[in-house]
Amino acid sequence: MADSDSEEGLTREEMQQQEEVEPPPKRAKQDAFAKLMAPKPKSIPPPPKPPGSRPHLFKNRMALGAYIANPESYPASVVIYHNADFVVIHDKFPKATVHTLLLPRSPRHSLLHPFEALEDEQFLGKVKAEVEKLKVLVAGELQRRLGAFSRADASREAVLNGEADVLEGKVDEATEDGQDQDQDHGKGKSNRRNKEPALPSGRDWAAEIKCGVHAVPSMGHLHIHVLSRDMHSPAMKHRKHYNSFNTPFLVDVADFPLESSDFRRSSKDEGFMRRDLVCWRCGANFGNRFKELKDHLEREFEEWKRE
C-alpha cells in the first residue's frame, strides 16, 4: 500500500439552454391560455428522453468494472493489489481516512446484489478470508498514517526504545494480538530490557476498521467497503455519505449469510438514510445539520487519532 491522496477535480463543461416551452407543472394549475400565449419559448421540447438509452448512466454505474478487468493498468496509488479472485483499490472518493474497496472478480457474482452474491457459501468463505486479509492491511495503513499521534502506540514505542519503564505507560489491555509490524530494525536504544512482562500492546488499529456492503449499492459491481470508522475526509460531503456507513444501511460482512427475515432486506426504502445524524464516537445527535456534524467530526478526529 503506497501513498494515496487520489484527489483530482473532474472538469465538466455544460451548456445552458434557455427558452423552454412547458415545464413539468409540479402542481399544475396553469390555464389553457398559457400555452397559446407563450410565443417566447422557442419550443424545442428536448427529445422526450427515451429511457434506457442513457450511455453515461450505464457507464458511471459500471465504473468499477475497469479495475476488475485491468487491474494491472493502474498505479499503486489506485490499485492496492490484485490476484486471481480479487482486486483491491482505494475508493476514488474516500469517506474516511482510509477507505478501500474489495472487488471480487468472479463474473458469476460480480453483478449480483451483495445479499444474493454472498448467499453462495463457498464464495462467501473466500470473501470473508480476503476481507480479513485486507482488514489487516488497512489497519496497518491507518497506523502508518496516524500512528505518530497515538498515545497507545507511543507507550509501546517508549518501552521498546527503552525510553520508559513498563510501568510508566498505563497498560491498556493484556498484550495478546500481534498486528504490530513496527520496523524497529536495530535502532532500539541501548538499555533495552530483556524481561518485559507487560509490554504495552499498542493501539488496536484493526478495531477501528469497518467491513461491509451497502444495502442498496449504487455501483453495479460487487464491492465490499473496508474503511476506518472516522468518517473524516473531504469527500464525505452529505448526509447520505455519513448515514450509509453509520446506520444498518452498512451491513457488516460478518453478518453474512443474511437470514431471509433480516430487517435490512426489506427496509431498503430510504429509512436509514433519513435518520438523524448521530456521531459515531460520542453519540451526539445533530438532526439534519450535516455541517455541524462535519465540524464536530473534525474535532473528534483530533481526539480519536491520539487514543
Place this chain on the structure above:
Amino acid sequence: MADSDSEEGLTREEMQQQEEVEPPPKRAKQDAFAKLMAPKPKSIPPPPKPPGSRPHLFKNRMALGAYIANPESYPASVVIYHNADFVVIHDKFPKATVHTLLLPRSPRHSLLHPFEALEDEQFLGKVKAEVEKLKVLVAGELQRRLGAFSRADASREAVLNGEADVLEGKVDEATEDGQDQDQDHGKGKSNRRNKEPALPSGRDWAAEIKCGVHAVPSMGHLHIHVLSRDMHSPAMKHRKHYNSFNTPFLVDVADFPLESSDFRRSSKDEGFMRRDLVCWRCGANFGNRFKELKDHLEREFEEWKRE
C-alpha cells in the same frame, strides 16, 4: 422626481458559534443514551429566546414609520415628495424599473391592515386621488428612463421633429390622452407641419403602472405600491417577490372598497405565493423555476421597453 438607484449593500457581521447540545429533533428518534453520551457539545443552549423581546423584529417591520415621521430628512433620491397627508418614497428594494410607495400619514389609518383602512370611504377617496397623481408621476419617470427605447414614442417624436410624415409611423390608436410632457423646447426641425390630423399619441406609459396593496403586508405601516409592471430589477430575487405582484395577492387600489365576501380576504394563506411562476407578459409557465423566469424577464424587458 429626481434620480433613483438607491442601491447599497448592507454590511452585516455574524459570529458563528459551534458546539451545541441537542438539536430540535425534526423527527426525533434518538435513544436516551445519546444525550448522556454527548460530552463534546459544550452545552450552551442559547438562551431559550424569550419570544416577544425581539427588538429588531419590531424595528424592521416599523421601518416605514421613519419616512412618515421625518420625510424632510431624506434626500430626493429617497423621498420623492411629501405633503400633509402623504409621503411618497422610492421602495428601498425596488421589484421593478420604477417602484414607489405611497405612505398615508394619518395615524388613525397607518397601522391598520389595508383592507380595514380603506373601508373608510373619505380616506379611500383621498388615497385614490393621490394614487392617480402618483401614477402620472411614475409613468413620467418610466418614460424618462425608457422613452429613448420606445418605438411608439419615437414615432411621435419623429413627427414632432418633422423627421417623418404622419403616415410613416403606423398609428397606434387615436390620439386622445395627453400625458406627454416632452421637452421639445424650440429645437424642432425646420419643416414642421401645421396641420397634424393624426399625430401619434406616443406610448401610454400609465398603462404600464400597477397600483395596489399586498393582501398580507410585511411592513407595518400602511403603504400602497405604485410600480411599473416589468418586474425587472436586481432586488427581485425570489418567488414571493414575483408572485406578490403578479397574483391576486396584489389588490388593485381600484378594487376598493372590497366586498366583505371578496376572495382575497380569506385566502391569505400562502395560496397565491405558491402558485406557479407565470410570465406577466407572455403567459409562459415556469413552475418553480425562478431562475428561468428571471432570465426570461430579462429578455422580455428588452422587448417591452421597445414597444
Place this chain on the structure above:
DNA sequence: TATTCCGATAGTGAC
C-alpha cells in the same frame, strides 16, 4: 407577504 446569510434539499446531467 422586509433582507441577508447559510445550509439542507432536490433535479439534472454525465457522450
Place this chain on the structure above:
DNA sequence: GTCACTATCGGAATGAG
C-alpha cells in the same frame, strides 16, 4: 444510496458601547 452543479427551499438573525 456515483459525483458535481445549479437552484430551490428553509430557518435564523437582524440590535449594540
